[in-house]
Amino acid sequence: MIQPLIPLAASEQALHQTAVRLCHQHRQLEWQIIEALQQIDRRRLFKKFGATSVFKYAIDILGLSESVAYNFISVARKADKVPALADAIKSEQLSASKAGRIVAALDSQNAAKLIEFARTHSARETDREVARINPKAVRCERVTELGRDLVEVRITVSRDVFEKWQRCQDLVSRKKGKRATLSETLSAGMDSYAKHNDPVEAAERALERKARSKSANTTELCAYRVGANRFHKQTSDPVTHRKSAKHRGPARSPLTAEQRHSVFQRDQGRCTFKDQQGRRCENQTWLHIHHIVPVTHGGGNEPTNLTTLCSSHHDLAHQLSLPIEGQVTWLRSPSVRYR
Numbered sequence: 001m002i003q004p005l006i007p008l009a010a011s012e013q014a015l016h017q018t019a020v021r022l023c024h025q026h027r028q029l030e031w032q033i034i035e036a037l038q039q040i041d042r043r044r045l046f047k048k049f050g051a052t053s054v055f056k057y058a059i060d061i062l063g064l065s066e067s068v069a070y071n072f073i074s075v076a077r078k079a080d081k082v083p084a085l086a087d088a089i090k091s092e093q094l095s096a097s098k099a100g101r102i103v104a105a106l107d108s109q110n111a112a113k114l115i116e117f118a119r120t121h122s123a124r125e126t127d128r129e130v131a132r133i134n135p136k137a138v139r140c141e142r143v144t145e146l147g148r149d150l151v152e153v154r155i156t157v158s159r160d161v162f163e164k165w166q167r168c169q170d171l172v173s174r175k176k177g178k179r180a181t182l183s184e185t186l187s188a189g190m191d192s193y194a195k196h197n198d199p200v201e202a203a204e205r206a207l208e209r210k211a212r213s214k215s216a217n218t219t220e221l222c223a224y225r226v227g228a229n230r231f232h233k234q235t236s237d238p239v240t241h242r243k244s245a246k247h248r249g250p251a252r253s254p255l256t257a258e259q260r261h262s263v264f265q266r267d268q269g270r271c272t273f274k275d276q277q278g279r280r281c282e283n284q285t286w287l288h289i290h291h292i293v294p295v296t297h298g299g300g301n302e303p304t305n306l307t308t309l310c311s312s313h314h315d316l317a318h319q320l321s322l323p324i325e326g327q328v329t330w331l332r333s334p335s336v337r338y339r
């Protein structure tokens, strides 16, 4: 117990005791939250709430801020691998936020030394030590909202990437006829990438081309190839497919490129799952086309029966709507149709 330099009055002593007690409880509670998140992560419990990751669960369901959620989860995962970290937090040698600063460089070999360093040094000195041990670890990416139209993005890039960026800057500058900023260069680069790789844009172009030309075949094939990068190429959905093979359900006809494009364009290349607060899933990668009424239950390929889902919510959709043996953890009645 640290003693005051000047004796305290009784009321001051009581106030100090309260602060000490609450901070002790705060640290214990922080560790208990980390342990709970560790369990939830291991058991993939977040999936039952429609969250795609324990990180999303911590923010959307538990209401933690992004930075706190990120800190707790990265500490939870590291403590799983390096038990010394768990001990240090439990015994209050290290706060959760201090622990979060060292996870990027911490391993079982350097654990004792690094934990001791963090315990006895300031946050800034600890950051510097982590950077020294593992320069690659300090790739903090930070986004700060500055106002309605502006965000500040802080990233660390390799020399290689920066040189590439500067080469592009020269190209954009040449086209504009004056020096382009890094932001303008980034924007031009992203437009160009989207033009070649975004399935929504590819689908729009394909539909436009189809409207102009009668030779639909080449259009479909070409656009399908473009879209296939990000959109699942398979025409059957994996879970139903397994089921139909087992139960010998009706044969399904593959989706045409046109059907695929129209679903993709309508859903804007984004998962259509909405959580209980009405927030739509932001996932735009690992997308599948899902049959709302399964083919095995008479559902067809008409656009109203098709929806775009990310792989995680696709799994969930099948857990909710199809009584597949072995998956008995229902969140609602299987008769309620998934939307």
Ligand SMILES: [Zn+2]
Pocket: 237, 238, 239, 240, 289, 290, 291, 314, 317, 318
């Ligand atoms: Zn499906």
Ligand SMILES: [Zn+2]
Pocket: 052, 271, 272, 273, 281, 282, 283, 309, 310, 311, 312, 313
């Ligand atoms: Zn999703």
